[in-house]
Amino acid sequence: xxxxxxxxxxPRADEVTDPAVRTRYGLVASITCIVCNVVLCAAxxxxxxxxxxxxxxxxxxxxxxxxxxxxxSLLGFKLASRPADANHPYGHGRFEYLAGLVVAALVxxxxxxxxxxxxxxxxxxxxxxxxxxxxxxLVLSILVKxxxxxxxxxLGRRISSDTxxxxxxxSRNDVIATTxxxxxxxxxxxxxxxxxxxxxxxxxxxxxxxxxGLVHDTVSPLLGQAPSPELVDHIRxxxxxxxxxxxxxxLMVHDYGPGRQFASAHVEMAAEADPMESHDxxxxxEQDFKEKDGLIVTLHYDPIVTxxxxxxDMRNWINQAVKQIDERLTxxxxxxxxxxxxxxxxxxxxxxxxxxxGNDELRRRVSELVCERYPxxxxxxxxxxxxxxxxx
Numbered sequence: 001x002x003x004x005x006x007x008x009x010x011p012r013a014d015e016v017t018d019p020a021v022r023t024r025y026g027l028v029a030s031i032t033c034i035v036c037n038v039v040l041c042a043a044x045x046x047x048x049x050x051x052x053x054x055x056x057x058x059x060x061x062x063x064x065x066x067x068x069x070x071x072x073s074l075l076g077f078k079l080a081s082r083p084a085d086a087n088h089p090y091g092h093g094r095f096e097y098l099a100g101l102v103v104a105a106l107v108x109x110x111x112x113x114x115x116x117x118x119x120x121x122x123x124x125x126x127x128x129x130x131x132x133x134x135x136x137x138l139v140l141s142i143l144v145k146x147x148x149x150x151x152x153x154x155l156g157r158r159i160s161s162d163t164x165x166x167x168x169x170x171s172r173n174d175v176i177a178t179t180x181x182x183x184x185x186x187x188x189x190x191x192x193x194x195x196x197x198x199x200x201x202x203x204x205x206x207x208x209x210x211x212x213g214l215v216h217d218t219v220s221p222l223l224g225q226a227p228s229p230e231l232v233d234h235i236r237x238x239x240x241x242x243x244x245x246x247x248x249x250x251l252m253v254h255d256y257g258p259g260r261q262f263a264s265a266h267v268e269m270a271a272e273a274d275p276m277e278s279h280d281x282x283x284x285x286e287q288d289f290k291e292k293d294g295l296i297v298t299l300h301y302d303p304i305v306t307x308x309x310x311x312x313d314m315r316n317w318i319n320q321a322v323k324q325i326d327e328r329l330t331x332x333x334x335x336x337x338x339x340x341x342x343x344x345x346x347x348x349x350x351x352x353x354x355x356x357x358g359n360d361e362l363r364r365r366v367s368e369l370v371c372e373r374y375p376x377x378x379x380x381x382x383x384x385x386x387x388x389x390x391x392x
Contacts, residue, residue, distance in 0.1 A: 002151050005032065017294035019081055019093075022159045022258060026077030026096070029155050029164055030070045033171075036148055037067035040141050047137045051185075056134070059141075059174075059181055065110050066170060069103040073163050076100070080257055093257015100163035100218040107170050108211030111204050114177075118200025125194045138182040145174045160258055162221065166214050173210050177203040227253035227261075232388045235263060235297070238289070244269055244281055246304055249332045249350060251388050263289075264298045268332065271303035278303075302333055311336055314374065318347070321369045325362070328352045328386075336377075345370060346380040359383040 006013050009028045015021045041063035048056030076099020082092040149171035156164030184199035232251065239248045247268040254262045267285070269278045282299045289297040305311055315334045322329040334347035349366055351359065367379040 002154050016159045023077050023081035025155050025159045030074035033070040034067050037063045043137050047134050051134050059178055062110050069106045072102045073099050090256040091260050093260035096163055096257055097221050100166050103166045104214035104218045111207030111211050115201055115204030118197045121197030138178055141178050142175055145171050173207050227388055262296045266300045266302045268302045268304045270306045272307055325365050343377050344380055345377045348382045348384050350384045350386050352386050
């Protein structure tokens with residue numbers, strides 16, 4: 001069913017990095033879920049009112065709220081697809097993250113409301129009328145919600161959408177809630193013990209816990225979370241794959257919404273090479289990222305002296321020596337300024353953001369290592385902060 005919907009309603013479905021295709025995925029997912037949730041709400045609401053079950057009526061209201069969250073998702077995808085303008089030069093892609101946050105807040109609100117209604121039912125219990133129609137509606141609801149969860153999860157993974165992933169989790173919660181209601185109703189009809197309110201309270205607590213997790217997950221990209229290690233490794237590996245590139249550092253990735261990521265990095269190349277050829281190579285790397293990855297990359301050219309064996313040996317030795325302090329430390333942009341009494345060794349050291357020692361302590365430790373091997377050298381060290389991490 002999922003593949004048929006995608007093939008029928010999403011033209012160029014494989015081009016998931018295209019913002020227009022992503023928007024189409026989001027619209028199709030949202031409209032599909034709106035229809036399903038409205039139908040489920042009507043069916044469960046009617047049965048719940050006839051049976052006098054607060055948990056079933058609450059479950060129906062939950063479906064109505066789900067439809068509202070699907071509308072929010074639809075608006076989020078639609079607004080996120082708006083092109084860049086003078087006031088928003090990087091586009092409006094973060095509307096999708098905002099939509100995901102609203103969906104998460106709705107899930108949390110639903111859990112709180114369900115818990116409160118269930119506690120009231122515990123304090124003032126009312127009999128629940130058991131019927132075959134009730135069982136049929138709840139079973140069908142479980143099957144539909146299972147499909148909706150898988151449907152949203154599949155599409156969310158295809159287009160890397162936190163909003164659709166949140167919707168998938170919400171549908172999974174509905175499956176758990178409706179299953180609990182069904183089991184409780186069957187058990188109560190067999191034992192004449194009223195567990196309706198207790199079941200609703202347990203389900204509400206689970207939904208609250210899930211909502212808190214969703215809020216955390218959707219707030220993170222809005223605050224500027226670090227890029228994934230997979231993306232970092234891909235960018236670095238691709239840059240280093242070009243002949244003539246000696247190293248890369250100071251990588252930064254800025255996220256303005258799914259499919260709207262920008263990156264910058266420094267690229268080390270031989271200072272002795274023709275600067276026009278080096279510039280042309282950097283242009284080619286940037287264009288390659290844009291065409292094949294949909295990623296806007298800006299690269300800075302760092303010339304490195306490669307025809308001085310002493311400087312090369314020193315650079316290689318220091319780069320290995322700093323790993324005695326922490327294996328994640330690296331250096332770059334090393335150059336030397338010889339003098340009659342000493343030689344200034346100037347370089348940058350990249351410090352992981354979670355390194356326990358401060359910048360002054362790190363400079364002192366690195367200087368001691370270098371001066372122990374090169375007594376006539378004085379280190380001039382700039383500490384760089386690392387904002388990305390690779391896979392270990």
